[in-house]
Amino acid sequence: MxxxxHLIDGVAGIRHGFGDKTHMMPEALLPWQETLAVKKQVHGIHIHRVEGPAEQCGPADGVLTSTPGVLLSVLTADCLPLLFARRDGKRIAALHAGWRGLLAGIIEGFADMLAKDDDPADWVAAIGPSARPCCYEVDEGLVEDFLARLPIPGAIVNPAYRRLDLAAIARYKLNAAGFQAVDDIGHCTICATREEEAGTPAEHHFAYTSYRRNSKKRALDPAYPTISGRNQHSGLVILP
Structure with missing residues (x-):
């Protein structure tokens, strides 16, 4: 799955994909796996400029490069993976944006970073699979925090009681920051399913690894395995 x-597919010289439970690393990116920029995601806003293959980036929730043959990816299990490509295929980027990153301004920080020598209007952006408002229930205090701190219409932030729409918030922020072409994959990591043969366990029907879904199962059964090491990669590479 x-x-x-379709927007990034339309950029010549780029390979990309959003991973799932079956293929944590998208198959199209496997030939470049050894070049992957290595980082520690901390739900922050630091974006690292990657210069070479397998670069050690330290703590970072975003990566940016103009170097062909270097794979960039972010790991997610409900947070938003955001992929970016310049329309001419000369630069790419990937951001990890959970609710903390959205509140802290990782999208605005990326736009400001580009503005020094580029224009967000020359880029396309894609919002990947993530927790969606159909399933993403949060504490009312967090909803109020979003409504108080972000200049975004309430109906976009909070489409239903105690629900956050992270993808809609990201799209609004991307548009406001000057990214005019934004694609949203639309899959919910908590409830999206895939086709399975009859008789397969219900758990195997889920398409994505989900922290929220896993946490609920572990609350009922502490012996249930964690998702450690099973987050999906969303990434892209400039072809060498």
Whole structure:
């Protein structure tokens, strides 16, 4: 069920994909796996400029490169993976944006970073599979925090009681920051399913690894395995 963005597909010289439970790393990106930029995601806003293959980036929730043959990816299990490509295929980027990153301004920080020598209007962006408002229930205090701190219409932030729409918030922020072409994959990591043969266990029907879904299962059964090491990669590479 590996998902792709039609906007990024339209950029010549780029390979990309959004991983799932079956293929944590999208198959299209496997030839470049050894070049993957290595980082520690901390739900922050730091974006690292990657210069070479397998670069050690330290703590970072975003990566940006103009170097061909270097794979960029973010790991998610309900947070938003955001992929970016310049329309001419000369630069790419990937951001990890959970609710903390959205509140802290990782999208605005990326746009400001580009503005020093580029224009967000020359880029396309894709919002990947993530927790969606159909399933993403949060504490009312967090909803109020979003409504108080972000200049975004309430109906976009909070489409239903105690629900956050992270993808809609990201799209609004991307548009406001100057990214005019934004694609949303639309899959919910908590409830999206895939076709399975009859008789397969219900758990195997889920398409994505989900922290929320896993946490609920572990609350009922502490022996249920964690998702450690099973987050999906969303990434892209400039072809060498």
């Amino acid at each position: 590996t998902a792709y963005s």
